[in-house]
Amino acid sequence: MNLTLKVWRQKDARSEGHLVSYEAEDVLADMSFLEMLDVVNEKLIAAGQEPIAFDSDCREGICGTCSMVINGLAHGGQRGTTVCQLHMRHFNDGDTIVIEPWRARPFPVLKDLVTDRSAFDRIIQAGGFVSVNTGGTPDANGLPIAKTDADTAMDAAACIGCGACVAACKNASAMLFVAAKVSHLAALPQGKPEREQRVLNMVRTMDQAGFGACRVTGSCEAACPKEISLDFIARMNREYGKAILKNSPPAKSGGD
Ligand code: SF4
Ligand code: FES
Numbered sequence: 001m002n003l004t005l006k007v008w009r010q011k012d013a014r015s016e017g018h019l020v021s022y023e024a025e026d027v028l029a030d031m032s033f034l035e036m037l038d039v040v041n042e043k044l045i046a047a048g049q050e051p052i053a054f055d056s057d058c059r060e061g062i063c064g065t066c067s068m069v070i071n072g073l074a075h076g077g078q079r080g081t082t083v084c085q086l087h088m089r090h091f092n093d094g095d096t097i098v099i100e101p102w103r104a105r106p107f108p109v110l111k112d113l114v115t116d117r118s119a120f121d122r123i124i125q126a127g128g129f130v131s132v133n134t135g136g137t138p139d140a141n142g143l144p145i146a147k148t149d150a151d152t153a154m155d156a157a158a159c160i161g162c163g164a165c166v167a168a169c170k171n172a173s174a175m176l177f178v179a180a181k182v183s184h185l186a187a188l189p190q191g192k193p194e195r196e197q198r199v200l201n202m203v204r205t206m207d208q209a210g211f212g213a214c215r216v217t218g219s220c221e222a223a224c225p226k227e228i229s230l231d232f233i234a235r236m237n238r239e240y241g242k243a244i245l246k247n248s249p250p251a252k253s254g255g256d
Helices: 031-046 118-125 146-155 166-167 177-184 196-209 218-221 230-247
Strands: 003-009 017-026 098-100 109-111
Touching: 003 177, 017 031, 017 230, 109 177, 118 177, 118 196, 166 177, 166 218, 177 230, 196 230
Parallel strands: 003 098
Antiparallel strands: 003 017
16 A cells, blocks of 8 residues: 655754655555554665654564554554554555654653653652562462452553553643552552552652643543553552551641
8 A cells, every 4th residue: 555654753852843744655554553664764764864763662562662643643543552563454545644753741752753751760760669678589379469459460560651641641641650550569568568658759750740630531541552441540549648648747736
């Protein structure tokens, strides 16, 4: 099939960007979206032009690196699918495809389709880990974990930190990402000793990074390639509320 691509080109973080048209010819239905861009880039390089910059790493839907808005939808709008797993069979001969970077102030564009998502790294550094010394490898049955808790933790741990939830949210909220990380660790015994400081620190860092408030529109869940549920936001809000209550200074007593 032959396609027209309108791709966001931006020299660097300080430059203005704009859409540039390219013709993608002889695109195979079995190509992934990134392979299609690879072919376009090979032609650009052969013609002595600057290739389109975009992020990718695993190309297996597990690293969260690939990130672009395709026809207005983060990751292209196929349910549970990252850009690297999106195939050209979902497009038709003659289509015009608009390709843009994540649009969110905390994710500034570095070049073309590449954004700086280090704000997510800072949130993880604020508490997305377990620092208690767990000693050597424990016996498999030494720390029983209820099946429901293990399932909850695994569902939350599926988050690959891609940032599509932020890109899809009109407020650029990072609540789904942070909720997944907080819930993953809070559900397991290893994560419980630090659960209060974790949620307080991660939420504070999220706010400092400039992410917006959650308005529970569900656009994040719809765009998430790992189908992280909005329920985790409710879980995090409960975690946060309890942590605030337990860490508030005691009310001053009245009287004489
Ligand atoms: S919650 Fe989903 S959309 Fe958001 S960073 Fe994690 S995997 Fe990506
Ligand atoms: S390149 Fe790793 S998830 Fe797409």
